[in-house]
Amino acid sequence: MLDAAFSTLFRTIRVPRDLAGITTYDPAGEADAVDADMTRADVDAVWAGVENLYRTGIYPGISFCLRRHGKVLLNRAIGHSSGNGPGDAKDDEKIPMTPETPVCQYSASKAVTAMLIHLLVERGEIHLSDPISHYIPEFAAHGKDHVTVYQMISHHGGIPAPKPGSADTDILFDHDRFIHLVCELKPSSAGGRRMAYHAVTGGALMGEIVRRVTGSDIRTFLAENIQKPLGFRYFNYGVAEDDIPRVAKNYDTGPPLVYPVSRLARRALSVPWGEVVRISNDPRFLRAIIPAANLVATADEMARFFQMLLNDGELDGVRIFKPLTVRRALVPSDIMKFDGTMIVPMKYSAGLMLGASPLGLWGPYSERAFGHVGFMNILCWADPDRRIAASLQTTGKCLIGTHLVTLARLLMTIGRRCRTGTDFRHRQQNPFAAARMLDTMLRRFLLGA
Structure with missing residues (x-):
């Protein structure tokens, strides 16, 4: 009874003791650990970290793909794509989450949109230094x-x-109206002077540039240049009408946001937190083209995309980008500093979120790692030092909670188990001391430990 009251109050899911019954994967599709210069214990430790993340009760469904040296070590899903979230009845049909379940990438869409812009640069059709008003x-x-x-x-x-x-949220479903709104915005700072995360405005403008330069919408451009050449089933903005029921449902989980956190979140997203979750489950959202927020893909597809970038633009014999294009996309645009929108330290390139040392977004000593996060706790990245490409897909949307400690531990486990072979002793006696210190700080802050 107390468990039920806790779940209702904190909006968590029902987690069974035995997770094997709600875990889906194909053993034949996962390589032997030794083929990727790891041990079975290493791989098992990473998956145990994913299971611990599920046990927090924040995520109704999780899918995870880890590739190393081009080998798929983990491609698994745990939980349900619908039917076991806060607000769902006990007798609701529970649809299993599988590695083939498509998930809305939210802001991880921006990485793909940015690379399409870099593709236009590669072809000489646009220049990054051009004013947007030129197009x-x-x-x-x-x-x-x-x-x-x-x-x-x-x-x-x-x-x-x-x-x-x-503006009303329905404007997101009308590309022309939204572009007009963005064009009429008054700048909060002069261009180039202040680093502040652009949640939806930048992606919309990039999509419009693609349309005006190529004559095709960005969905068609993505399909012709990445989705079809790499044989992806989904991996595009929105999905076909018949695929809408297959997309994992997102849930507003965890403790409700209170002031001032709720105000900061609304300022960054332009709408209340729960509304962002509701919109993503709207069939109109899944039919629309929203370059900043509605790419739909599986964990495997996102990991393969970042594997392609890790390979300097080529995957399975298919070249998508020239090596110079990928390297240009990874050049830092600024030093790590506090982002004016998210109020956390960030380091960007032209379209990607970069790692750092001794501790960064992608784990400990990840200064060469790159990727993008999506609302909330969707992580897609690659790390050249560890030769990994990974994608963590989650359907529970919670900003603050103890799950962040578990997520941080998962990233540290991946960083520790996927060894770089680099000697960090010249930097610090214990290369993971900073990560452990942050872990301790988070536990004290969130748990009062």
């Missing part, structure tokens, strides 16, 4: 005529988000 003249309104493509995709564009309440 979208109406964007010049209110003094934005000098804001460049580069500044926008590196989150220095000066228009991080529309003011909360300035």
Whole structure:
């Protein structure tokens, strides 16, 4: 009875003791650990970290794919794509989460959108240093005529988000109306001067640039240049009508946000937290083209995409980008500093989120790692030092809670078990001391330990 009350109050899911019954994977599809320079214990430790993440009760469904040296070590799913979330009845049909379940990537979509822009640069059709107004003249309104493509995709564009309440959420489903809204925004800072995460504005503009330069919408451009050449089943903005029921349902989980955190979240997202979750389950959202937020893909597809970038633009004999294009996309746009929107330390390139040392977004000593996160706790990345490409897909959306400690431990486990072979002793006597220190700080803050 107490467990039920706790689950209702903190909006967590029912977690069975035996997770094997809700875990799906094909053993034949996973390589032997030794083939990727790991031990079975290493791989098992990583998966145990994923299981511990599920046990937090925050995520109704999780899918995870880990590749090393190009070998698939883990491609598994745990939980349910629908039917076992907060608000679902006990007798609701529980649809298993599988490695083939497509998931909305939210902001991880931005990494793909940015690489499509880099593809246009590679072909000489645009230049990153060009003002956006060169391609979208109406964007010049209110003094934005000098804001460049580069500044926008590196989150220095000066228009991080529309003011909360300035438009109804349905505007996201109308690309032309939303572009008009973005073009009419007044900059909060001069382009290039302030680093502030652009949740939806930058992606919309990049999609419009693709449309005006190529004559095709960005969905078609993605299909022709990445999705079809690499044989991806999903991996595009939205899904076909018949695939809408297959997409995993997102859930608003964990303790409800309270002021001032709720205000900060709304300022970054332009709408209340729960509304972001509700919108993502709306069939109109899954039919629309929203370059900043509605790429739909499996964990395997996202890991393969980042494997392709790790391979300097080639996967399974198919070249998507020239090596120079990938390397250009990974050049830092700034030093690590506090992001004006998210109020956390961040380091960006032209479209990707970069790692750092001694501790970064992608784990300990991850200064060469790159990827992108998605709302909330969707992580897709590659690490050249560890030769890994990974994707963690989650369907529970919770900003603050003890699950963050478990997530941090999972990233540290991946970093520790996927050894780099690099001697870090010249930097610090214990290469994971900083990570452990952060872990301790998080536990004290979140648990009062």
